[in-house]
Amino acid sequence: KQEVTQIPAALSVPEGENLVLNCSFTDSAIYNLQWFRQDPGKGLTSLLLIQSSQREQTSGRLNASLDKSSGRSTLYIAASQPGDSATYLCAVKQGGKLIFGQGTELSVKP
Amino acid sequence: DAGVTQSPTHLIKTRGQQVTLRCSPISGHKSVSWYQQVLGQGPQFIFQYYEKEERGRGNFPDRFSARQFPNYSSELNVNALLLGDSALYLCASSLGPTTGWSYEQYFGPGTRLTVT
Numbered sequence: 232k233q234e235v236t237q238i239p240a241a242l243s244v245p246e247g248e249n250l251v252l253n254c255s256f257t258d259s260a261i262y263n264l265q266w267f268r269q270d271p272g273k274g275l276t277s278l279l280l281i282q283s284s285q286r287e288q289t290s291g292r293l294n295a296s297l298d299k300s301s302g303r304s305t306l307y308i309a310a311s312q313p314g315d316s317a318t319y320l321c322a323v324k325q326g327g328k329l330i331f332g333q334g335t336e337l338s339v340k341p
Numbered sequence: 342d343a344g345v346t347q348s349p350t351h352l353i354k355t356r357g358q359q360v361t362l363r364c365s366p367i368s369g370h371k372s373v374s375w376y377q378q379v380l381g382q383g384p385q386f387i388f389q390y391y392e393k394e395e396r397g398r399g400n401f402p403d404r405f406s407a408r409q410f411p412n413y414s415s416e417l418n419v420n421a422l423l424l425g426d427s428a429l430y431l432c433a434s435s436l437g438p439t440t441g442w443s444y445e446q447y448f449g450p451g452t453r454l455t456v457t
Binding site for chain 1: 345374376381382383384385386389396397399429431433438445446447448449450451453
């Protein structure tokens with residue numbers, strides 16, 4: 232059974248710091264991995280999607296990597312801003328569905 | 342272009358009642374999936390529909406049912422509501438079936454259901 236774990240559960244950093252969020256999964260047989268952002272009480276906004284054959288994807292200040300063999304993904308956020316404060320969720324696609332981690336709640340202090 | 346839309350935004354129901362949640366996918370998308378997100382946890386898969394057929398079902402009781410209409414919109418029904426059904430219900434749409442390929446899923450804003 233696929234299990235997705237995100238560490239840390241919560242993170243507080245000062246504005247301007249570079250930071251890394253971690254995601255691990257137990258079964259490497261995945262189609263892809265997506266990183267999402269969720270603001271309190273809101274839906275999910277897709278940030279980056281990495282196909283199983285890819286190693287990384289970049290969008291602006293965000294960079295996500297995928298190592299299927301070790302069951303790990305990282306989301307790197309450069310020069311963090313208060314507007315980046317949100318919960319970040321990773322999800323792997325397997326068997327037609329997305330399997331989510333519990334998220335990392337990020338707070339960026341001005 | 343409009344994204345995925347869901348209605349209603351918020352809903353309060355009493356234990357034992359029934360509820361219907363609605364979702365309209367992005368124009369051109371033929372697949373709709375439903376997820377339940379309990380406070381503090383990641384979303385859990387409930388159903389996936391493609392071309393009006395059920396293509397996947399998560400580990401939820403038979404009180405949960407869904408359907409997809411010819412215009413690809415979808416409804417999620419929950420009968421005999423329990424306090425534990427209180428959650429954010431998310432709908433996601435994609436171009437094609439989510440099985441066998443890696444179409445990206447786009448999520449709506451969700452419906453917040455509170456059962457008292």
